[in-house]
Amino acid sequence: MRVRFAPSPTGALHIGSARTALYNWLLARGQGGTLVLRIEDTDRERSTPETVEQILDALTWLNLDWDEGPFFQSERAERHAEVLSRLLGSGHAYHCTATADDVRDYKLQHGQDRGFRGQVAEHGAIRLRVPDEGLSVVDDVIRGETRFPNASMDDPVIARADGSPLYNFAVAVDDLDAGITHVVRGEDHLSNTPKQLLVFEALGEPAPLYAHLPLLHGPDGRKLSKRHGAASVQELRDAGYIPEAVDNYIALLGAGFASDEEHFSLSELAERFRLDRVSKNPAVFDERKLRHVNGRHLRELGIDELTRRLEQFTGRTGLRPAVEISAEKIQTLADFWPLVGFIYDGPADDQAAFEKTICRDGGVESLEQARAALANAEPFDVDTVEAALRGVVEQRGVKPGQVFQPVRVAIAGQTMSPGIFETVVLLGKEETLSRIDLALSRARQP
RNA sequence: GCCGCUAUCGUCUAGGGGACUAGGACGCCGCCCUCUCACGGCGGAAACCCGGGUUCGAAUCCCGGUAGCGGUACCA
Numbered sequence: 001m002r003v004r005f006a007p008s009p010t011g012a013l014h015i016g017s018a019r020t021a022l023y024n025w026l027l028a029r030g031q032g033g034t035l036v037l038r039i040e041d042t043d044r045e046r047s048t049p050e051t052v053e054q055i056l057d058a059l060t061w062l063n064l065d066w067d068e069g070p071f072f073q074s075e076r077a078e079r080h081a082e083v084l085s086r087l088l089g090s091g092h093a094y095h096c097t098a099t100a101d102d103v104r105d106y107k108l109q110h111g112q113d114r115g116f117r118g119q120v121a122e123h124g125a126i127r128l129r130v131p132d133e134g135l136s137v138v139d140d141v142i143r144g145e146t147r148f149p150n151a152s153m154d155d156p157v158i159a160r161a162d163g164s165p166l167y168n169f170a171v172a173v174d175d176l177d178a179g180i181t182h183v184v185r186g187e188d189h190l191s192n193t194p195k196q197l198l199v200f201e202a203l204g205e206p207a208p209l210y211a212h213l214p215l216l217h218g219p220d221g222r223k224l225s226k227r228h229g230a231a232s233v234q235e236l237r238d239a240g241y242i243p244e245a246v247d248n249y250i251a252l253l254g255a256g257f258a259s260d261e262e263h264f265s266l267s268e269l270a271e272r273f274r275l276d277r278v279s280k281n282p283a284v285f286d287e288r289k290l291r292h293v294n295g296r297h298l299r300e301l302g303i304d305e306l307t308r309r310l311e312q313f314t315g316r317t318g319l320r321p322a323v324e325i326s327a328e329k330i331q332t333l334a335d336f337w338p339l340v341g342f343i344y345d346g347p348a349d350d351q352a353a354f355e356k357t358i359c360r361d362g363g364v365e366s367l368e369q370a371r372a373a374l375a376n377a378e379p380f381d382v383d384t385v386e387a388a389l390r391g392v393v394e395q396r397g398v399k400p401g402q403v404f405q406p407v408r409v410a411i412a413g414q415t416m417s418p419g420i421f422e423t424v425v426l427l428g429k430e431e432t433l434s435r436i437d438l439a440l441s442r443a444r445q446p
Numbered sequence: 447g448c449c450g451c452u453a454u455c456g457u458c459u460a461g462g463g464g465a466c467u468a469g470g471a472c473g474c475c476g477c478c479c480u481c482u483c484a485c486g487g488c489g490g491a492a493a494c495c496c497g498g499g500u501u502c503g504a505a506u507c508c509c510g511g512u513a514g515c516g517g518u519a520c521c522a
Contacts, residue, residue, distance in 0.1 A: 006522090008521090008522045009522095010521085010522070040522055041522095042521085042522075043521055043522055044521095045521090046521085046522085047522090073522095099520085100519065100520085103519095107447090107448080111448090112447050112448045112449095113447090113448050113449075114448090115448095115449095124520085125520045126520090127520095143451070143452095146450065146451075147450090148449070148450070149449080152448070152449055153449080153518095154518080156519095157519080157520050158520095159520080160520040161520060162520085164520085166519090166520070166521080166522090167521070167522050168522090170522095171522090186516090187450095187451065187452090187515085187516065187517095188515095188516055188517070189516095189517090189522095190450065190451065190516075190517080191449070191450055191451090191516070191517040191518075192517080192522095212451085214451090214452080214515095215515070215516070217514095217515080219456095219457080221514065221515080222515090223515090223516095249458095252458065252459080252471090253458065253459095254458085254459090256459085256460090257459090257460090258459095258460065258470090260460085260469090260470060260471095261470095261471095262458090262459090262470085262471060262472095279458095279459080280451080280452060280453095281452060281453070281459095282451095282452070282514085282515065282516095283457085283458065283459090284456095284457055284458075285457095285458095286456095286457050286458065286472070286473085288457085288472065288473060289457075289458070289471080289472040289473075290472095291472090292471090292472055292473090293472085295484085295485085299485085326483095326484095328484065328485055329483060329484040329485075330483095330484075331484080335483095335484090339483075339484090389481085393481095399481090400480085400481050401480095401481055401482075402481095403481080404481035404482075405481070405482065407481090408481075408482060409482095412482095414482090415482055415483080416482055416483045416484095417481095417482065417483075418482095418483085418484095419481075419482090420481050420482080421481085
């Protein structure tokens with residue numbers, strides 16, 4: 001089995017393409033096949049070395065490796081020219097000067113459901129000859145047989161007037177030469193498939209097996225795009241999602257697994273993946289569920305690995321102690337710094353939080369007593385700090401939050417933080433007391 | 447217009463003629479846990495697009511309609 005993934009490098013790796021890449025990978029890895037990477041780089045305006053690099057980076061980040069390639073469509077010009085002249089010679093293809101307008105006029109004359117048939121010329125673009133009768137049948141692994149009447153298909157242009165090959169031709173020749181047995185791609189290619197089948201037929205070669213994946217949409221049911229937030233793998237990465245979770249989540253979007261379990265590693269996914277189980281319906285990308293899946297994978301990483309990723313994500317070092325007390329509270333890498341940044345950068349400046357907790361009735365008194373209790377806490381560890389603060393609660397006869405929240409806001413400058421005892425201990429006695437003093441003097445000012 | 451694909455809770459899905467009073471997950475609501483935010487636990491609301499067939503029996507098979515999506519390039 002030889003499987004190929006052929007991204008078009010016309011921008012960042014779209015989430016839909018990432019899923020296609022993943023399914024190709026799962027298919028090959030699950031069945032001991034070979035994964036071939038082919039780059040469709042002939043769109044001369046949009047594909048650049050940078051976009052190719054971007055695509056490869058994204059694949060690597062997702063932990064999707066390949067066995068052969070990347071091969072570039074543009075590097076195979078000589079072979080494409082050779083096949084082109086063979087097809088011209090055998091009469092399967094012909095030169096034609098017809099323009100898009102000519103095709104439209106032809107249809108006006110012959111009916112909208114009549115495919116365009118061109119006049120043979122000495123030069124011009126090269127068109128593939130489509131039979132007038134019969135059916136081109138795509139035997140799709142996911143959808144079953146879909147039939148396209150040849151009569152309604154236009155003779156497709158397979159090379160420009162300058163001789164450069166077009167996608168539907170080049171991809172068929174490349175798949176043939178690479179010995180590809182399985183083509184798994186987005187459903188937007190389904191109606192291209194009969195054209196590619198015709199190329200194989202003209203060459204007298206068997207075509208690979210095709211499987212067309214349902215498309216991915218945004219919450220409004222339209223094609224997923226930037227308007228929906230993250231639309232590319234790079235954006236997901238920047239938003240603090242980890243590859244394990246992204247792989248897991250996008251695999252779920254159509255893999256057709258039994259639904260009693262849905263937390264999987266890449267190798268578990270490969271074990272379970274069945275191409276013929278893949279769903280036929282388009283799916284909506286739901287970032288909230290990705291957040292949930294990401295949280296689970298994050299907590300599975302372990303403190304050491306999570307620290308490594310967070311240090312890489314934030315560009316800071318020495319974060320392990322903060323990771324230890326906050327790992328349970330974050331869903332993405334991006335959630336981390338807003339939660340614990342105050343430990344390193346000093347209290348945040350949330351004026352509303354300050355007024356609501358410290359300036360409120362009893363806030364200052366609670367804080368004063370907490371300060372005194374913490375000053376006497378020895379050794380300064382979680383147990384004694386907890387005992388000290390709970391002592392204040394008891395002494396004042398209030399709810400725990402009425403003591404803990406003022407302390408939290410004093411040391412964090414915001415209403416949100418890791419556990420209060422752990423945070424106080426991590427900060428140390430000296431730093432904690434000085435932050436409380438600062439908050440107190442600020443509260444006493446008119 | 448033409449060609450094609452698809453149709454189960456808001457979302458992802460399970461379901462392959464009787465096991466369906468349609469199951470799970472995310473989200474939502476309520477309760478519990480609780481020092482905030484999370485995590486976790488318990489409970490709840492929430493779906494078979496419509497119409498015809500076939501059948502003793504249809505979410506499941508067939509046909510039609512409708513809707514959504516894709517393609518319809520000398521793009522990929």
